[in-house]
Structures are given as structure tokens and as C-alpha cells.
Amino acid sequence: MTTQPPTADTDEDTEVERLNADVCNVVGSVEKIGSKWKLIVLNDLRDGEKRFNELKRSTGASSYTLSRVLDDLEEEGFLENRKEFESPVASYYALTEKGSTLCPVFDALDEWGENWLE
Amino acid sequence: MTTQPPTADTDEDTEVERLNADVCNVVGSVEKIGSKWKLIVLNDLRDGEKRFNELKRSTGASSYTLSRVLDDLEEEGFLENRKEFESPVASYYALTEKGSTLCPVFDALDEWGENWLE
DNA sequence: CGGCATCCTTGGAGATACTG
DNA sequence: CAGTATCTCCAAGGATGCCG
Numbered sequence: 569m570t571t572q573p574p575t576a577d578t579d580e581d582t583e584v585e586r587l588n589a590d591v592c593n594v595v596g597s598v599e600k601i602g603s604k605w606k607l608i609v610l611n612d613l614r615d616g617e618k619r620f621n622e623l624k625r626s627t628g629a630s631s632y633t634l635s636r637v638l639d640d641l642e643e644e645g646f647l648e649n650r651k652e653f654e655s656p657v658a659s660y661y662a663l664t665e666k667g668s669t670l671c672p673v674f675d676a677l678d679e680w681g682e683n684w685l686e
Numbered sequence: 687m688t689t690q691p692p693t694a695d696t697d698e699d700t701e702v703e704r705l706n707a708d709v710c711n712v713v714g715s716v717e718k719i720g721s722k723w724k725l726i727v728l729n730d731l732r733d734g735e736k737r738f739n740e741l742k743r744s745t746g747a748s749s750y751t752l753s754r755v756l757d758d759l760e761e762e763g764f765l766e767n768r769k770e771f772e773s774p775v776a777s778y779y780a781l782t783e784k785g786s787t788l789c790p791v792f793d794a795l796d797e798w799g800e801n802w803l804e
Numbered sequence: 805c806g807g808c809a810t811c812c813t814t815g816g817a818g819a820t821a822c823t824g
Numbered sequence: 825c826a827g828t829a830t831c832t833c834c835a836a837g838g839a840t841g842c843c844g
Contacts, residue, residue: 593799594729594792595722600803602720604713605837611712620806630838635807656805657844669802674712676794681711684787685718723817738826748818753827774825775824 601646601670605629605637610646610667611674617650617662646670719764719788723747723755728764728785729792735768735780764788 601607608627612618618626624634638661641647646667652658719725726745730736736744742752756779759765764785770776 592729592792592796593803594795595726596803597795597799598720598722598725600799602716602722602725603836604716604720607716607720608713624806630840631807632809632839633837636837638807651806659806666802669798673791673794673798676791677715678711680787680791681715681718684784685711685714721816742826748820749827750819750829751817754817756827769826775827777826 597673600644601673603637605633606641606646607674609634609637609641610663610670613647613661613663613667614671614674617660620659620661623661641667715791718762719791721755723751724759724764725792727752727755727759728781728788731765731779731781731785732789732792735778737779738777741779759785 601610605627608629609623612623612626620631620634620638623629623638624631627634629637638647638649642649642661645664647661648664650660650662652660719728723745726747727741730741730744738749738752738756741747741756742749745752747755756765756767760767760779763782765779766782768778768780770778
């Protein structure tokens with residue numbers, strides 16, 4: 569095995585998730601992509617591809633957290649990673665097709681926020 | 687292209703703040719109503735008002751958790767509480783106007799989940 | 805530059821028992 | 825029935841250091 573940071577979980581909470589997903593997949597969706605950092609990162613990538621440290625700065629996430637979030641999102645097919653092994657290594661992240669399907673969700677959140685935040 | 691990849695950012699002071707503003711609505715919205723239980727409860731109330739134990743059952747939250755979530759949501763104006771101090775006390779919760787404004791968000795999540803969950 | 809590994813703190817949330 | 829009071833546990837995440 570490699571590492572098993574916090575990401576390593578046996579999913580026993582799938583039970584609860586399933587219960588709620590039965591009712592409506594709103595909750596399922598949120599469980600899937602509703603975590604704070606996932607949303608921040610995904611939303612940040614709507615503008616186009618960004619590099620690791622760029623995301624780090626713009627999102628405010630620690631490299632540790634960002635790294636894990638990016639891994640998760642890539643693994644789930646929401647974004648893809650392109651590396652350039654040139655002079656200083658460059659690593660670009662961008663939304664995939666699937667990642668882009670979330671735009672309506674972001675739009676809804678964005679619009680809601682516009683009217684109801686602060 | 688041998689040397690340095692495009693470093694688009696010059697001064698990070700303004701950049702960070704601008705990006706934070708960019709992200710603000712979506713992230714702000716999520717921070718506001720994006721927690722698992724809040725969403726579960728709010729979504730559960732789209733059908734109409736429910737009582738405490740009803741919600742407890744349908745959401746699967748512990749009474750402690752549910753209680754706090756309800757408090758939060760009421761305090762933030764997403765739902766309202768109606769009590770009947772009759773025989774056995776009855777307490778009904780229902781979405782407010784503000785709470786209903788979240789429906790587009792739920793719809794977006796719902797539709798996304800329909801296409802992309804599992 | 806990208807990004808793991810490690811340590812450590814926090815609060816979110818379950819279980820349980822109790823009260824009006 | 826509708827909550828409140830505790831106790832406890834664990835995953836999320838910040839800080840930091842190191843390494844290719």
C-alpha cells in the first residue's frame with residue numbers, strides 16, 4: 569500500500585448516505601461534491617486551468633489539503649492533471665467534461681449568494 | 687519553451703483578494719448552507735412542514751444534532767418553528783420564504799445527481 | 805515548483821440519559 | 825413529544841519540513 573492519510577476510509581457511512589439518497593439525490597450530490605474545498609477548487613477552475621501553487625494561493629488551502637482535494641477530484645473524474653517536466657516542473661489542473669457539468673450547480677449557488685449573502 | 691512557464695501573477699496581494707471575491711458567492715453560499723445536515727433538513731422540508739421526531743426519523747440525525755441544525759437554520763431565517771402547547775407538545779418546522787429560495791440550488795443538485803451519481 | 809509525510813488541534817457528530 | 829446535557833471519537837484541516 570501507499571499512504572493512508574485521512575482519505576483512507578472504509579465507507580460505513582454509505583448506509584446513511586443511501587438512506588438519504590433514497591429520499592433525494594440532493595444529499596447524494598452534496599456528499600459527493602459538497603465539501604468546502606472541493607467546491608472552492610472546482611469553482612476556481614471554471615476560469616480555466618491553473619497550477620498547483622496558483623490554486624494554493626487563490627483558494628487559501630494548505631498544500632496538504634489542496635493536494636488531497638486535487639487527488640480526490642481527479643480520481644473522481646472532475647478534473648485532469650497535465651504535467652510539464654521542463655525546467656521547474658509545472659502542473660496544470662483543469663475541469664473535465666464531468667467537472668463542467670457542475671456549472672449549473674455553481675450558477676445556482678452563485679445566484680443565490682448574490683441575493684442572499686451578507 | 688525551455689525556461690519558466692507562464693507565471694501569470696505579479697503581485698499576490700490584490701490577486702488573492704480578487705480571487706476571494708470571485709469565489710465568494712459560491713463558497714459563501716456553501717459555507718452558509720452547504721453543511722451536510724443543513725441540506726438534508728432543508729431539502730426534507732420541501733415537502734411541507736414536519737415535526738421534530740419526524741425529521742429525526744427521515745433524516746437520521748441524532749436529536750442533538752438535529753436540534754442544533756434546526757436552531758441554526760431558524761436563526762438564519764431559513765425555516766420557522768410553530769409550537770402547539772397542547773396535550774403532548776407539538777413542534778412544526780417549515781421553510782420560510784428565504785428557505786424556499788434555495789430550491790433552485792436543490793434542483794440543480796438534484797438534476798446533477800440524477801445524471802452523475804453512481 | 806509540486807506535493808507527500810508528520811504532528812497537532814478542532815469541532816462535528818454519534819450515543820446515551822435525562823427533563824418539561 | 826421535544827428537546828438538552830455530557831462524554832467521547834474521529835476526520836478535516838492547518839503548520840511545517842523535506843524531497844525530487
